Amino acid sequence: MNKFLEQALLFDFYGELLTDHQKEIYEQFALEDLSLSEIAEMKGISRQGVHDLVKRCQKTLEGYEMKLHLVxxxxxxxxxxxxxxxxxxxxxxxxxxxxxxxxxxxxxxxxxxxxx
Amino acid sequence: MNKFLEQALLFDFYGELLTDHQKEIYEQFALEDLSLSEIAEMKGISRQGVHDLVKRCQKTLEGYEMKLHLVxxxxxxxxxxxxxxxxxxxxxxxxxxxxxxxxxxxxxxxxxxxxx
CATH class of the missing domain: 4.10.860 (DNA Excision Repair, Uvrb; Chain A)
Structure with a gap:
């Protein structure tokens, strides 16, 4: 499966387990396909901050799938x-x-x- | 749905998100249908301790279902x-x-x- 679809599916299944802040930013990255810089500018946080948050969310969502296998x-x-x-x-x-x-x-x- | 089946389903779907300790005790209560006293004796903890743990697990599992609706x-x-x-x-x-x-x-x- 391509990475984009996989991210969207993981978010669809387990996204509600992220915090509202994580959800908002991860959604813009994974579903609306905005770049890290675009999100950083919109949210008034650093590009590195967005990058770290996105990576952390991916790890969290993948962790849920590794345990539950629901996707x-x-x-x-x-x-x-x-x-x-x-x-x-x-x-x-x-x-x-x-x-x-x-x-x-x-x-x-x-x-x-x-x-x- | 009857409570017994609902508990079993919630455990089946989200049980892996509990800690090993919680999983072990909750499984004996919800799936193997042991009483609180039986579990307490086997585990060497108080009946109240088992009761609290089981209630906490139910709340956790129901919380996942309220967010994800996968069951x-x-x-x-x-x-x-x-x-x-x-x-x-x-x-x-x-x-x-x-x-x-x-x-x-x-x-x-x-x-x-x-x-x-």
């Missing part, structure tokens, strides 16, 4: 649900035996339930 | 996946128009994706 779990579920969608689309194209399609979807659905 | 999200996804299963089962009983069943499953799958 990993949800990505895996999302992938499986996409597979259900693909299986439906394939059947709609080919209109072959629906029993086979039902069997495949049930298998994926059961794998999701097992994971949750 | 809530997970339960909602699980319910939708069960609906997919039900829709498949219903079709297997009735063997009516598969197009209709496909449409219903896609709608549920899309709702899951949107939620994740």
């Amino acid at each position: 990993e779990k949800f990505l895996s579920v999302k992938e499986k649900v996409s597979k259900i969608d693909d299986t439906l689309a394939e059947w709609e194209c080919e209109k072959n035996d629906p029993e086979e399609m039902v069997k495949r979807i049930r298998k994926i659905a059961d794998a999701i339930i097992e994971e949750l | 809530e999200k997970f339960l909602s996804v699980k319910e939708k996946v069960s609906k997919i299963d039900d829709t498949l089962a219903e079709w297997e009983c009735e063997k009516n128009d598969p197009e209709e069943m496909v449409k219903r499953i896609r709608k549920i799958a899309d709702a899951i994706i949107e939620e994740l």
Whole structure:
């Protein structure tokens, strides 16, 4: 996964565990893609200060994921649900035996339930 | 949801954010269903000490859920996946128009994706 998406996902899942100050600055960096200098100027703090805060937030968010693995779990579920969608689309194209399609979807659905 | 299941789910999702000591005692209380006195005796601490620790853990875990809502999200996804299963089962009983069943499953799958 690219770093940008990963940061956004970690923030989406665990961002509420940061302080309001951290959240505000990290959001501008990771989601709104502002540069360290831009944020520093807006907030009236040093570029180094923003840099340190962003690094600390990344470490905190990654720490939560290392312990909880919830982003990993949800990505895996999302992938499986996409597979259900693909299986439906394939059947709609080919209109072959629906029993086979039902069997495949049930298998994926059961794998999701097992994971949750 | 009953309190027992709720405690187990909260522990399952956020338990890793407790300290090892908290985790060990809270697990015996919430998952293994030992009494405060039994845990106190095993651990060589007072019953009141176990009681306070368990209450503190519950508050911590509930605090994470109030901020992150991940158990809530997970339960909602699980319910939708069960609906997919039900829709498949219903079709297997009735063997009516598969197009209709496909449409219903896609709608549920899309709702899951949107939620994740």
